[in-house]
Amino acid sequence: MTFPLPQVSADAASAREPTEVGSYFIANYPPFSAWRAEHAPRAAAALDAPARTDTPLGLYLHIPFCRKRCKFCYFRVYTDKNAGEVDVYTDALAREVSLYAGRKGLAGRQFEFVYFGGGTPSFLSNEQLKRLIGRIREHWNWDAAREVTFECEPGTLKESKLAVIREIGVTRLSLGVEHFDDDVLEYNGRAHKSAEIFRAYEWARATGFPQINIDLIAGMVGETEDKWKDTVEKAVRLDPDSVTIYQLELPYNAVFSRESLVGGTTPTVADWATKRRWVDYAFRQFEGAGYGISSAYTLVKKGRHAGFIYRDSLWHGADMVGTGVASFSHFGGVHYQNHDQWDDYIARVQRGELPIARALPVEKDSLLIRELVLQLKTGRIDPGYFAGKFGVDVSARFAEAWAGLRSEGMLEAANVEVRLSREGLLRVDTLLPRFFEKPYRDVRYT
Numbered sequence: 001m002t003f004p005l006p007q008v009s010a011d012a013a014s015a016r017e018p019t020e021v022g023s024y025f026i027a028n029y030p031p032f033s034a035w036r037a038e039h040a041p042r043a044a045a046a047l048d049a050p051a052r053t054d055t056p057l058g059l060y061l062h063i064p065f066c067r068k069r070c071k072f073c074y075f076r077v078y079t080d081k082n083a084g085e086v087d088v089y090t091d092a093l094a095r096e097v098s099l100y101a102g103r104k105g106l107a108g109r110q111f112e113f114v115y116f117g118g119g120t121p122s123f124l125s126n127e128q129l130k131r132l133i134g135r136i137r138e139h140w141n142w143d144a145a146r147e148v149t150f151e152c153e154p155g156t157l158k159e160s161k162l163a164v165i166r167e168i169g170v171t172r173l174s175l176g177v178e179h180f181d182d183d184v185l186e187y188n189g190r191a192h193k194s195a196e197i198f199r200a201y202e203w204a205r206a207t208g209f210p211q212i213n214i215d216l217i218a219g220m221v222g223e224t225e226d227k228w229k230d231t232v233e234k235a236v237r238l239d240p241d242s243v244t245i246y247q248l249e250l251p252y253n254a255v256f257s258r259e260s261l262v263g264g265t266t267p268t269v270a271d272w273a274t275k276r277r278w279v280d281y282a283f284r285q286f287e288g289a290g291y292g293i294s295s296a297y298t299l300v301k302k303g304r305h306a307g308f309i310y311r312d313s314l315w316h317g318a319d320m321v322g323t324g325v326a327s328f329s330h331f332g333g334v335h336y337q338n339h340d341q342w343d344d345y346i347a348r349v350q351r352g353e354l355p356i357a358r359a360l361p362v363e364k365d366s367l368l369i370r371e372l373v374l375q376l377k378t379g380r381i382d383p384g385y386f387a388g389k390f391g392v393d394v395s396a397r398f399a400e401a402w403a404g405l406r407s408e409g410m411l412e413a414a415n416v417e418v419r420l421s422r423e424g425l426l427r428v429d430t431l432l433p434r435f436f437e438k439p440y441r442d443v444r445y446t
Contacts (some may be wrong), residue, residue, distance in 0.1 A: 017272040019219070021257045023445040024249040026377075026432045028328070028335065029370040030360060031445045035335060039359040046332030046361075047103040047354075056112040056313045059142070061093060062324025064119040067156065067191040072220070074251035076326035076340055077119045089325075089342075090128055092349040094135035096323045099354050101139040105319075105332060110144040112318070113310045116170075122152040126164045133168045147171055147309035154200035155192035162200075162207040172211040173204050174244075180231045184222040189255065201238055211241045211306065218278040219248040219270040221256065225278075232282045236289050242300045242308075243291070245282055247275040252446065276426040283422075295378045296428045315374040317367065317389075325355075333367060335360045366437065368392060373432040380419040394418075401434050 065086060066077045081089070100106055124132070142148055149172040150165050165173070179185055180194045204212055216235060218228065235243060248269055250257045256267045270278070283293060291299040294308065314320060314330070322329040326340035336359035339345040348355035362370065368390045375381045386394045395402065395415060402418065405411035410424030410431060424431060433441055 019248070019250055019269040019271060019275075021250045021252060021260055023251055024247075024429055026373060026429045026445070028330075029373055029436065030335075030362065030366055030440045031436075031443060032337075033444045033446060034440060035337060035358040035360040037358045039334075039361060040336065040356045041359075042361045043329070043331065043334050043336035043356050043359040044354065046334040047100070047105045049105050049332055051105050051107045051109055052319070052332065053109060056318040057106070057109045058113040058115065058310060058313060058318055058320040059097075059111050059140070060115045060117060060320055060322040060324075060327060060329075061097075061121075062117055062119065062322065062327045063093075063121040063124060064089070064325055065123040066118065066120045067123065067153070068189055069255065071187075071189040071255040072217075072248055072250070073189075074254050075119065078342070083125075086124070086128060088346065090124070090132045091135070092346050093324050094132055095352075096349050096355065097136050098139045099349070099352065100321055100323075106321075111140070111142045112144075112146055113313055114142045114145050114148045114169075115310050116148075116150045118151055120153045120156060120176075121150055122156040122161065122165070126161055129161075129164055129168070142169060145169070145171075147306075149174055149310055151176060152200070153192055154196040157196075157200040157203065159203050159207070162203050166207050166209060170209065172213060173209045174213040174215065175200060175204070175240075177214045177235070178217045179220055179223075179227075180234045181222075181227045184220050184227060187222045188220045198238075201240075213242045213244060214238065214240045216243060216245045216282070217248050218245060218282070219275040221248075221267045221269055223270055223278075228278050229281070232285050235282075236285055239289075240301070241305045242294070242298060243286060244298050245279050246297055247272070247279060272427070276423075279426055280422065293379065293425070296425050297377075315371065315377070317371055333362050335362060364390065368394075369435055369437065372398075373435050376418075376420070376432065376435075377428055379425045379428075380417055382417060383415075398435060404434065405431065 064075070064077045065081060066079050069077060069079050148170045150170040151174045153176050175197070177197050178190055180197065182193050185193060201212070214235060216231065250260065250269065260267060283299065286299045287293070290302055292302050294300045295311070298308070319331045320329055321331065322338065325338060325342060325345040327338045329336050336356050338355045339348060339357040344357070345355045368386060372381065372386065372394060381394070383393065383395050386392055395418070402411060405424060410421055410427070411419070412421050413419040420428065
């Protein structure tokens, strides 16, 4: 199947920024490449330190199964596991959660947020999901959680499964739509078709979830100007409570990236200028329909959306226990990651051990930078927050960076409130490394 190159404006064509293989999206700080196996004991020590009851706590559960692997996906997922293997994994996941129950650092604390991510959490059958939740609730519950998010692939949903998902306390359903053009979906390896999106969305609305989010991706292989505009129009008509829009990147371990590195050819992915223009177009269409911009990637329906507890808690220094193969955590000032291979993860848990593979203890200054770069993704930060929490005037501390952003047209204000321009917001991930400490600049991110 041959697709035409994306249409680009004259300005974009004159300053083309090709989408090359490598990491673009900044999810954490310091970079993952700095995390080391020798630091793993520091994670265990943090978990056994006195509980920080004034710090919000979250739980992430990784469900690594998919019907197909998307060609742009870089997460730890499996498409070849049978029902028995899925049961082995969910048993291990429930057991891992139970191993946290006796840790001193979690004593007396309740989850503020819970996030079922993947992979495809909705890949699990009704009975598998009920059994997993039942086992977890022998040790933990999330009755006090302000938000419980569950990611879904539209083609895996039935009315009965949505009812089960709602029954376990899910408040925010996130549908991985990505696009509405069937050819684009197929070429990029998505398992669902557009008809399944509309059916799943209608069922989800009828089930009564308080919030429904849809994900879109600008610049998927095969994208054109007309196809993107049509996708945005259909997304606006769905009227979700929030929408997330990412710009397609080519991480090192994605199928498209591996094919590119082996074959020496890069798939036809729109350049960054074009993707920013497409996201800006989508933002303006949603704004015209009553949505407000919540971050570089998200819009929310005004007066109807309760916010992103998971995102905002993490970006303000919350603790989060990440469970499942390859999952990431942040607890008590220590980053850590579970084993990223199936056999290693299962074996450690079955021995009654937390499956921590690598970690990085983070000093106060790095914690400040972490929150600064993550919060800047919302397009604005409050210097007063950082002065109160860290005792640092970030306007003065990063004066050179702010001045550079202003001269480049990326910054609108930098005093009482630091605020990015629209252009700065659309390219925020490229701006963040200038705030990194010197040892973490110009290094591989993952």
